[in-house]
Amino acid sequence: MGHVHRSIPRIRARKLGALVAVLGLCVALVASNAGAASLGSARAQLNTLLQQIKAARAQQAKVQGQLNVLAAHIANVQTQMAQTQAAIINTQDAVQAAEAAIASQQNALNTRARMAYEQGPGSTLEFVLGATSAADLNDRLEILNAAAQSDESIINDLTDQKNKLHVQQVNLEQQENQLRTQEAGLQQQQNALNAKFQTQKNLVDGIASKIKQAHALIKRLKLQTQIPVFPPGGHGPSIPGVLLTCPVAGPHAYTDDFGAPRPGHIHEGIDIQAATGTPIVAPFPGHVVQSYDPGGGNDVFVYGALGYVFNAHLSAYGATGNVQTGTVIGYVGATGDATGPHDHFEWHPKVIPPHPWTSPYGYSVVGTAIDAYPYLNSVC
Numbered sequence: 001m002g003h004v005h006r007s008i009p010r011i012r013a014r015k016l017g018a019l020v021a022v023l024g025l026c027v028a029l030v031a032s033n034a035g036a037a038s039l040g041s042a043r044a045q046l047n048t049l050l051q052q053i054k055a056a057r058a059q060q061a062k063v064q065g066q067l068n069v070l071a072a073h074i075a076n077v078q079t080q081m082a083q084t085q086a087a088i089i090n091t092q093d094a095v096q097a098a099e100a101a102i103a104s105q106q107n108a109l110n111t112r113a114r115m116a117y118e119q120g121p122g123s124t125l126e127f128v129l130g131a132t133s134a135a136d137l138n139d140r141l142e143i144l145n146a147a148a149q150s151d152e153s154i155i156n157d158l159t160d161q162k163n164k165l166h167v168q169q170v171n172l173e174q175q176e177n178q179l180r181t182q183e184a185g186l187q188q189q190q191n192a193l194n195a196k197f198q199t200q201k202n203l204v205d206g207i208a209s210k211i212k213q214a215h216a217l218i219k220r221l222k223l224q225t226q227i228p229v230f231p232p233g234g235h236g237p238s239i240p241g242v243l244l245t246c247p248v249a250g251p252h253a254y255t256d257d258f259g260a261p262r263p264g265h266i267h268e269g270i271d272i273q274a275a276t277g278t279p280i281v282a283p284f285p286g287h288v289v290q291s292y293d294p295g296g297g298n299d300v301f302v303y304g305a306l307g308y309v310f311n312a313h314l315s316a317y318g319a320t321g322n323v324q325t326g327t328v329i330g331y332v333g334a335t336g337d338a339t340g341p342h343d344h345f346e347w348h349p350k351v352i353p354p355h356p357w358t359s360p361y362g363y364s365v366v367g368t369a370i371d372a373y374p375y376l377n378s379v380c
Contacts (some may be wrong), residue, residue, distance in 0.1 A: 023235070025044070053207055058205065063199055067200065074340070075255050078260070081339075083176055084178050084182060091175060092172065094168045098165035107186070119180060127310065147152075190339075201250070234366060237373070245326050248274050248281075252380065257359070269344045270376060271345075274342060279318070279331060280314065280328070280330040285324050286302045288321060289301045297314065298333065298335045299314070311343050312343075348369050
């Protein structure tokens with residue numbers, strides 16, 4: 001009996017141990033299920049983020065297309081303004097020429113009137129009566145007739161010049177009105193562009209936040225998932241390997257306006273439209289030199305292995321000296337002779353390629369610059 005009583009605690013201990021083991025297994029199963037549920041939730045969240053990023057990228061591409069259309073409109077208006085300004089200069093020259101001719105003819109008339117007044121009306125009669133023969137009288141009458149015709153010709157010329165002057169003045173007024181209309185249209189296009197830039201910036205900022213969350217989930221789930229990207233290019237022809245990054249690091253738009261007429265010169269670059277203060281970066285490793293001129297305002301040159309780029313109209317300067325690709329060298333502005341904020345970008349290769357791209361304006365090379373459009377397309 002004593003032996004039986006002593007075995008009872010051992011049996012209870014074994015049962016208790018088994019119970020603990022079962023409970024531990026249950027806890028492990030619950031934890032495993034909770035972990036699996038958590039991973040499943042993370043995967044679902046990642047998939048949702050990837051779909052949102054893809055949709056936002058599509059919207060970003062759509063807005064970029066709208067920005068490029070607006071940039072083309074702005075370039076067209078600037079071309080029209082340049083042509084109108086050239087026409088105004090020509091008309092102003094014509095007005096000045098007409099005024100000079102009028103002044104000359106008026107002086108001739110004044111001289112004739114003064115002579116007639118000084119000689120008096122009797123002088124003409126005395127001149128006729130002083131003839132000594134019929135032939136002499138005829139000669140004297142022809143002289144008087146020629147003088148009268150000369151006066152009439154001067155008067156007629158003066159009238160014609162005054163009529164021409166009036167026409168030129170009307171043309172000038174119409175051209176100046178046309179220029180003001182074009183300037184107002186340009187401002188409207190610029191305002192629309194600025195609003196689109198803000199829309200694009202909001203999209204970019206939202207995408208950046210989602211990308212950060214997606215990266216964290218990908219790392220946690222130990223996946224190799226690729227996040228949708230906004231593909232560079234899409235404008236048209238592309239020449240890679242020269243520019244390593246887009247020179248404007250933010251929402252931007254451009255069109256091929258190389259060789260477009262500008263007041264007093266031909267456009268040597270591409271105008272990359274962007275909001276004031278958008279960073280301008282070095283498109284390749286090189287040496288930055290800051291400059292200034294009345295037309296370009298605040299300028300920067302970046303000298304690289306294959307040539308140099310020139311950026312104009314900066315609102316402020318950035319780094320100088322030796323820089324790497326992507327170093328901020330300035331900020332978009334409208335200093336100098338600019339109609340709105342943009343980066344006037346030029347590419348000057350050390351060696352002109354044998355068949356450089358030709359712009360819609362028929363230019364491949366202006367000075368030492370070539371059309372940068374296909375080079376920008378590879379990175380912007």
